[in-house]
Amino acid sequence: xxxxxxxxxxxxxxxxxxxxxxxxxxILGSPEIDLLGVTTVYGDPVQRARxxxxxxxxxxxxxxxxxxxxGRSLAGRPLRSMRHESPPLxxxxxxxxxxxxxxxxxxxxxxxxxxxxVAVLAIGPLTNLAAALRADPGFARDVHSIHVMGGSFxxxxxxxxxxxxxxxxxxxxxxxxxxxxxxxxxTQRVRVDTGGIAxxxxxxxxxxxxxxxxxxxxxxxxxxFVHPHDAVAAAGLLAPDLVATTAVRPVVEVDxxxxxxxxxxxxxAGSVRLVDDIDAEAVTALxxxxxxxxxxx
Numbered sequence: 001x002x003x004x005x006x007x008x009x010x011x012x013x014x015x016x017x018x019x020x021x022x023x024x025x026x027i028l029g030s031p032e033i034d035l036l037g038v039t040t041v042y043g044d045p046v047q048r049a050r051x052x053x054x055x056x057x058x059x060x061x062x063x064x065x066x067x068x069x070x071g072r073s074l075a076g077r078p079l080r081s082m083r084h085e086s087p088p089l090x091x092x093x094x095x096x097x098x099x100x101x102x103x104x105x106x107x108x109x110x111x112x113x114x115x116x117x118v119a120v121l122a123i124g125p126l127t128n129l130a131a132a133l134r135a136d137p138g139f140a141r142d143v144h145s146i147h148v149m150g151g152s153f154x155x156x157x158x159x160x161x162x163x164x165x166x167x168x169x170x171x172x173x174x175x176x177x178x179x180x181x182x183x184x185x186x187t188q189r190v191r192v193d194t195g196g197i198a199x200x201x202x203x204x205x206x207x208x209x210x211x212x213x214x215x216x217x218x219x220x221x222x223x224x225f226v227h228p229h230d231a232v233a234a235a236g237l238l239a240p241d242l243v244a245t246t247a248v249r250p251v252v253e254v255d256x257x258x259x260x261x262x263x264x265x266x267x268x269a270g271s272v273r274l275v276d277d278i279d280a281e282a283v284t285a286l287x288x289x290x291x292x293x294x295x296x297x
Contacts, residue, residue, distance in 0.1 A: 003240065004032070004033075004237060004238055004239070004240060005033075005117065005118065005119035005144045005145060005237070006032065006033065006034055006117065007033070007034045007036055007110075007114060007117050007118045007119070007144075008027065008033050008034065008035055008036065008118065008119050008120070008121060008237075009035075009036050009037050009038070009039060009106070009107060009110050009118065009119075009120050009121070010023070010024060010027060010035065010037075010038045010039070010120075010121045010123065011038075011039045011040075011041060011069070011103065011107070011120055011121065011122045011123070011124060011128050011129060012024065012038060012039070012040060012041065012048070012052065012121075012123045012124050012230070013040070013041050013042045013043065013048060013123070013124030013125060013161075014038075014040065014048050014051050014052050014055070014124075015044075015047065015048045015051045015088055015089065016043070017217065017229070017230075018210065018213040018214050018216075018217045018226060018228075019123075019226070019227070019228045019229045019230040019231055020123055020124070020230050021051075021055055021209075021210055021213060022192075022210060022214075022228045022230065022231040022287065022291060023121065023123050023149075023228070023230035023231040023233070023234045024038070024052065024055055024056075025055065025059065025206060025210060025231075025290070025291040025294040025295065026231045026234045026235065026238070026286075026287050026290040026291055026294070027121070027234055027238075027290075028055075028056070028059040028061060028290075028294040028297075029059075029289070029290030029291055029292070029293035029294035029295075029297075030238055030290050030293075032238075033238070035061070035064055036064075036065070036110050036118065037064060037065035037066065037067060037106055037110065038052045038056070038064065038065070038066045038067070039066075039067045039068075039069050039103035039106055039107060039128055040052060040066070040067070040068055040069050040103065040124075041069040041070055041071075041103065041124045041125055041127050041128045042069075042070070042071065042072075042073075042079075042124055042125045042127065042164055042165075043071060043079055044071065044088075045068045045069050045070065045071050045103070046068055046097060046099050047088055047092075049066045049067070049068045049095075049097040050092040050093065050095040050097055051088065051089050051092045051095075052066050053066050053092070053095040053096070053097060054089060054091060054092035054095050055206065055209075057095070058204075058205050058206040058209065058295075059206055059294045059295070059297060060297040065101070065106065066097060066101070067098075067101040067102060067103045067105070067106035068097060068098070068099050068100075068101055068102070068103060069102075069103025069104065069127065069128040069131075070103070070104075070127040070128055070131060072127075073125065073127055073164060073165035073166075073167065073168065074127055074130055074131075074165055074167040074168045074171075075165075075167050077164075077165070077166075079164075080160070080163060080164050089209070089213075091209070103128040103131075104128055104131035104132045104135055105135070107120065107128060107129070107132040107139070108132045108135050108136040108139055111132075111136075111139055111142050111143045112136065112138065112139075112142060115138075115141075115142035116142060116144055117144055118143060118144055119143065119144040119145045119146070119147060119237065120143060120145075120146045120147070121147045121233065121234055121237060122146055122147065122148045122149070122150075122172075123148075123149045123161075123229075123230035123233060123234075124161055124164075125161050125162075125164035125165040125168060125169075126148070126150070126161070126162075126165060126168040126169045126171075126172045127165045127168045129146065129168065129172045130165075130167070130168035130171040130172055133171060133172065133175050133177070134171075139177070140175045140176050140177035141176075141177075143177055143178070144178070145177075145178045145179070145180060145237075146172065146177055146178070146179045146180070147179075147180045147182070147233050147234075147236065147237045148161075148172070148173075148179060148180065148181045148182065148233065149161065149182050149187065149229055149230045149232065149233035150162045150169065150181065150182075150183070150262075151169075151181055151183045151184065151250070151252075151262035152183050152184040152185060152261075152262060153181075153183045153185060153250075153262060153263060153264050153274060154183070154185040154276075155185075156261060156262060156263035156264075157261055157262070158258075158260050158261045158262075159183065159184045159260075159262070162252060162260045162261075162262055163259070163260035163261075164260070165260075166252050166253060166254045166259045166260040167254050169252045169260070169262075170252040170254055173250045173252060173272055174250075175271075176271050177271060178271055178273075179271060179272045179273070180233075180236065180237070180245060180272075180273045180274075180275065181250065181264075181272060181273070181274050181275065182232055182233040182236055182243075182275045183262070183274065183275070184229070186232065186243075186275050186276070186277075186278050187227055187228075187229035187230075187232040187233070188227050188229075189278060189280045190227060190228060190231075190232050190278070190280050190283050190284050190287075191225040191226070191227060191284070192214065192225060192226050192228055192284065192287070192288070193224060193225040194224050194225070196284070196288050197211050197214045197215060197218075197226075198211070199288060199292060200214070200288065200291055200292060200295070202292075203291065203292040203293075203294075203295030203296050204295040204296050204297075205295070206294060206295040207291070207292065207295035207296075210291065210295070214226050228287055231287045231291075232278070232283055232287075234287075235283045235286045235287055236275055236278070236283075238286065238290075239282075239283075239286055242278065242279045242282050242283050242286070243275045243277065243278050243279070243283075244275070244276055244277035244278070245273035245274060245275050245276065246266055246273065246274055246276050247266065247267055247268050247269070247270040247271075247272070247273055247274075248264035248265060248266055248267055248270050248272055248273070248274045249264065249265050249266075249267035249270050249272070250262060250263070250264040250270075250272050250274070251263050251264065251265075
């Protein structure tokens, strides 16, 4: 597997599910990573940018750039809502963002300035990444790697990020760029339970917000734990030795009632690697350690 990168852009639909905030905090608590910026996507990307800026400020990183991305899918599909969607963080409403700061331009420029060194953690619909690939033919060649949380591969099926923009997902996974995909079947093996939530709660103002949102989201699903889906993909990026991958040829359905469903077949020559095993205990520990560090900077 490709070694962990040193520079990163996070592309996120932060605000729908607490796992995006947990993923951002996991990266913010990782001093070995130079977080170049955050781009937002889908639905209300301006409000998502406010949320990202609020989290960055709580983590002591107020100067990290945030760029607003696409609000709708490439094909203009009707917006989807998660079955259990958290309300926006009202604390973020007063954060200032520049709606004209383009996510796709930020992505292409960041990669072009440092070819081969900048990775992208893509933890939302892949619309911004597809736009970057369309805007800059060199993006697929020059990006260090794209780490996607998305899809369901064992068994094949639907997952929110892919369902929101199947066309974008198909373009990104078929672009020839080095992509690592962590599917739902893997992320569901990791849980943050009440003990972990309590540990996060003690990690300053950021920890208090994250634990509150974790508790709220778990309650929406009548659970005492959360699956930190997006943070699992972040952990695989940070510590590739904690996951096992297989080179595959992925397929994203774009037509009919199965649009957005995913499947994959082994392909030793493929540019996409699918995470097919994980050290769930070690990944959970890494996420908790990094989130606590971000909150106690």
